[in-house]
Amino acid sequence: MKKPKITEAAAGPLGEDVRSDVHVHYRPGAAPLSIAVTSKVDYLYGGAIAAAAQRVADAFAVTSGRLEINDQGALEWVLLARLEACLRRAGCAGEPVLPGPAPGADATRQRERLRRSRLYIPGNRPKLMLSAGLYGADGLILDLEDSVPPAAKDEARLLVRNALLALDWGGSERMVRINQGAVGDDDLAAIAPCNPHLILLPKVEEPAQVRHVADRLRELAGGGEVPFLMPILESPAGIFRAREIAAADDSVVALTLGLEDLSAELGAPRTAEGWESFLARQTTVYAARAAGVQPIASVFSDIRDEQALAQYVRRERGLGFDGIGCIHPGQIEVVHREMTPSEAEAERAVRIVRAAREAEAKGLGAVAVGSKMVDPPVVRQAFRTVELAIAGGVLAADWESAG
Numbered sequence: 001m002k003k004p005k006i007t008e009a010a011a012g013p014l015g016e017d018v019r020s021d022v023h024v025h026y027r028p029g030a031a032p033l034s035i036a037v038t039s040k041v042d043y044l045y046g047g048a049i050a051a052a053a054q055r056v057a058d059a060f061a062v063t064s065g066r067l068e069i070n071d072q073g074a075l076e077w078v079l080l081a082r083l084e085a086c087l088r089r090a091g092c093a094g095e096p097v098l099p100g101p102a103p104g105a106d107a108t109r110q111r112e113r114l115r116r117s118r119l120y121i122p123g124n125r126p127k128l129m130l131s132a133g134l135y136g137a138d139g140l141i142l143d144l145e146d147s148v149p150p151a152a153k154d155e156a157r158l159l160v161r162n163a164l165l166a167l168d169w170g171g172s173e174r175m176v177r178i179n180q181g182a183v184g185d186d187d188l189a190a191i192a193p194c195n196p197h198l199i200l201l202p203k204v205e206e207p208a209q210v211r212h213v214a215d216r217l218r219e220l221a222g223g224g225e226v227p228f229l230m231p232i233l234e235s236p237a238g239i240f241r242a243r244e245i246a247a248a249d250d251s252v253v254a255l256t257l258g259l260e261d262l263s264a265e266l267g268a269p270r271t272a273e274g275w276e277s278f279l280a281r282q283t284t285v286y287a288a289r290a291a292g293v294q295p296i297a298s299v300f301s302d303i304r305d306e307q308a309l310a311q312y313v314r315r316e317r318g319l320g321f322d323g324i325g326c327i328h329p330g331q332i333e334v335v336h337r338e339m340t341p342s343e344a345e346a347e348r349a350v351r352i353v354r355a356a357r358e359a360e361a362k363g364l365g366a367v368a369v370g371s372k373m374v375d376p377p378v379v380r381q382a383f384r385t386v387e388l389a390i391a392g393g394v395l396a397a398d399w400e401s402a403g
Helices: 041-058 076-089 126-130 151-165 179-192 206-219 236-240 242-246 258-266 277-291 306-319 328-341 345-359 378-390
Strands: 009-011 019-033 034-039 065-073 117-122 139-143 173-177 197-201 229-233 256-257 295-298 325-326 367-369 371-373
Touching: 009 076, 019 076, 034 041, 034 206, 041 065, 041 076, 065 076, 076 151, 117 126, 117 173, 117 328, 126 151, 139 151, 151 173, 151 179, 179 206, 179 236, 206 229, 229 236, 229 242, 236 242, 236 258, 236 277, 242 256, 242 277, 256 277, 258 277, 258 295, 277 295, 277 306, 306 325, 306 328, 325 328, 345 367, 345 371, 345 378, 371 378
Parallel strands: 034 065, 117 139, 117 325, 139 173, 173 197, 197 229, 229 256, 256 295, 295 325
Antiparallel strands: 009 019, 019 065, 367 371
16 A cells, blocks of 8 residues: 655644644654754743654654644643644644543533523634633533634644543533534544534534434444534525424534524625514524424624623523523623523512422422413423523522522
């Protein structure tokens, strides 16, 4: 079998503004492998950086040439990903050298949970991943799609894989938005073994797209548990098949839409009032509720206008959405505040929940609050309102025992 040609290659950013990252350059040659490290902390970590590079070189059977490493404060998981990307681009083949798992890397998936906010983080920006868990978002989306240039997708895939292993984001749901088609299949192969909780599927127009990803994940899991799915509707075709898409597979737990792409396809610029997308948004809510999954609203793109964001969240909550996409950490607090029920809403929900508990204890099928009967959907919504009220600080977590 003919050996692949080994060529010069590089990975990682260069520049004075680079932080928490590293640039790696491999130059093939006949001389034994040499590793050159440039770092402001060379006196402390130069040896460790060179040792990590040697481990990756050994895994890829690289014994000659020169590896040049320009470090700007990268942690080991970033260094390992950039080294692997560089050598793969050079034409080398080998098994990845993975970072050790963080304490939260094995956090369990939860089908039913709060998804009020989800913060998008570009998959090629490790600096932003490091602090992402500090902002308290219900979910963190490591994005491999729109926020990553085509030429950087191979690197981003490895960075996201390593971040899933090496970082602890506390109680935030670990989400990844993959690419479409064959590139998306490559994304799944890399990240599926690393405990992503939920996969976002972009530009879904057919239920078959959802089933393809679900089947691929089951194949990769070998009979084990698989991540949940959240399809994104971004075209008129997707909106018109929303119900089928939401119900395409049991692994779907939420349905969302992308208003920027949808507005472009409609030829109707996105406005503050949102009339151009009203039907699409309402259809998404109806489809999600009919399929028994959570409807999640699109992102709000103006990161500076908190008042407009608050109005947007109130409007989308009023339509029935359970959460909002965030593109900046500063949006999370506003989203959580506006998704939190008022004290009056919480008090009414508590009365319904208590009545439901009492009816269940007595073996009664009907729930009554005062002289009014309460239908099951209202009871389910009351339980959700109580959960939101606790998360928002309106209701104490021990409200039941407090009387």
